[in-house]
Amino acid sequence: MTTPGTDPTATAKGNGMMKWWINSMWGFWLVLLTFSLGLATAIYYVWLKGNI
Amino acid sequence: MFDFMIAGVQAPIFLLVFVGFTVGIVGGFIGVGGGYMVTPALIVFGFPGYMASGIDMTHIAGKGLVSTLRHRQLGNIDWTMALTMVAGTMLGVELGVRTLVYFKNLGIAGVVLLVTSVVVMFSLFLYTQIETRRSHRQLKVMRTEGREMGRELHTSSLPKFFQSINLAPIVRCRTARVVVSMWVIVLVGVVTGFLAGFLGVGGGFIRVPALVYLVGASTHIAVGTDLVEIVFSGGYGALRHSIEGHVDMMAVVFMISGALFGAQIGSIATAYVRGPAIRYVLSYSLILATFGSVMRLAYVLTGQKVEWLSLIAVMLTLGEMIFLCLFIMSLLYFAWRNKRGAWVPDWVKSLVIS
Numbered sequence: 001m002t003t004p005g006t007d008p009t010a011t012a013k014g015n016g017m018m019k020w021w022i023n024s025m026w027g028f029w030l031v032l033l034t035f036s037l038g039l040a041t042a043i044y045y046v047w048l049k050g051n052i
Numbered sequence: 053m054f055d056f057m058i059a060g061v062q063a064p065i066f067l068l069v070f071v072g073f074t075v076g077i078v079g080g081f082i083g084v085g086g087g088y089m090v091t092p093a094l095i096v097f098g099f100p101g102y103m104a105s106g107i108d109m110t111h112i113a114g115k116g117l118v119s120t121l122r123h124r125q126l127g128n129i130d131w132t133m134a135l136t137m138v139a140g141t142m143l144g145v146e147l148g149v150r151t152l153v154y155f156k157n158l159g160i161a162g163v164v165l166l167v168t169s170v171v172v173m174f175s176l177f178l179y180t181q182i183e184t185r186r187s188h189r190q191l192k193v194m195r196t197e198g199r200e201m202g203r204e205l206h207t208s209s210l211p212k213f214f215q216s217i218n219l220a221p222i223v224r225c226r227t228a229r230v231v232v233s234m235w236v237i238v239l240v241g242v243v244t245g246f247l248a249g250f251l252g253v254g255g256g257f258i259r260v261p262a263l264v265y266l267v268g269a270s271t272h273i274a275v276g277t278d279l280v281e282i283v284f285s286g287g288y289g290a291l292r293h294s295i296e297g298h299v300d301m302m303a304v305v306f307m308i309s310g311a312l313f314g315a316q317i318g319s320i321a322t323a324y325v326r327g328p329a330i331r332y333v334l335s336y337s338l339i340l341a342t343f344g345s346v347m348r349l350a351y352v353l354t355g356q357k358v359e360w361l362s363l364i365a366v367m368l369t370l371g372e373m374i375f376l377c378l379f380i381m382s383l384l385y386f387a388w389r390n391k392r393g394a395w396v397p398d399w400v401k402s403l404v405i406s
Binding site for chain 1 (some may be wrong): 066067096097310336363366367368370371372373374375378379382397399
């Protein structure tokens with residue numbers, strides 16, 4: 001039966017994932033790159049689409 | 053919004069300032085002009101190719117000057133090395149341009165250019181990345197053992213070989229703490245100048261690793277010294293393009309207004325990181341630029357019909373500028389946190405100066 005409160009397993013897992021992204025150089029690299037490419041795509045669609 | 057005609061182009065002013073700012077940060081941090089990022093970006097904004105080159109060169113000259121002055125204050129310039137290299141660079145650029153004309157006459161300049169840039173950039177990326185990871189591991193070990201970590205560490209054995217060449221005159225580069233044959237510095241200038249002239253770029257992304265891995269300068273000194281070269285080549289390029297009428301000063305002013313701040317931040321950021329951090333950013337810049345060139349090469353080889361290849365190249369160019377800028381800002385932020393004793397990721401601890 002599920003009881004109200006914090007699920008310690010879920011929290012630990014979530015922290016672990018987050019820690020990996022920031023604590024690993026590759027993870028940090030990937031997060032930044034994904035964000036940058038997303039922003040580049042947004043810039044393209046908002047300002048540049050007609051120019052190319 | 054805030055857009056008006058510049059050089060007959062409905063130019064997005066916010067983007068001009070933004071590009072100037074981001075490339076200013078990157079240029080000040082890794083010692084490059086950033087022409088390989090800015091020129092394609094300006095073409096995407098709608099400027100004709102010749103105009104993009106002219107505006108880029110003029111903005112590089114101004115930005116390079118700001119970065120150089122800041123690096124001079126930080127003691128990152130070895131004038132003996134810089135001025136010795138200028139002579140070799142001029143000769144190399146001339147040889148590179150002549151080789152380019154030769155391939156242009158054969159009608160294969162476009163493909164040869166793209167293939168050469170892909171090969172050069174990828175090789176430099178591979179060597180820089182492998183060596184920097186090795187240095188980073190060594191720094192981590194030193195930190196764990198509580199040993200004193202200097203501002204620089206590189207594990208390449210190539211400088212020892214080049215410094216052992218006993219060919220007079222021998223030059224003493226006091227700031228770089230390097231004693232080496234003048235001909236080695238001139239040769240580095242010729243080779244990097246040749247590639248720069250051939251590829252049509254400033255050549256900072258080739259010269260910085262060459263100064264570190266061949267001459268044996270520290271990364272900070274390589275960055276500052278290379279920026280001196282960029283002021284010379286950018287200044288000459290700006291003059292030539294202005295005479296030809298390829299420069300629109302309005303666009304340059306907007307880009308420089310962003311670049312002035314960016315170049316200051318990028319240059320100052322070098323004072324808070326160790327050499328391998330700068331080389332990491334340089335290697336990331338190289339691999340992203342390689343992917344951009346691969347996409348452009350694929351676009352040319354498919355008869356310029358597959359539009360999405362060109363689109364990906366554009367995304368990579370813009371994405372690269374944003375990514376490098378964010379990475380440098382993150383390093384700066386982590387350095388600040390580390391100084392205050394706050395939590396920072398483990399991999400950062402040995403890259404920043406506390």
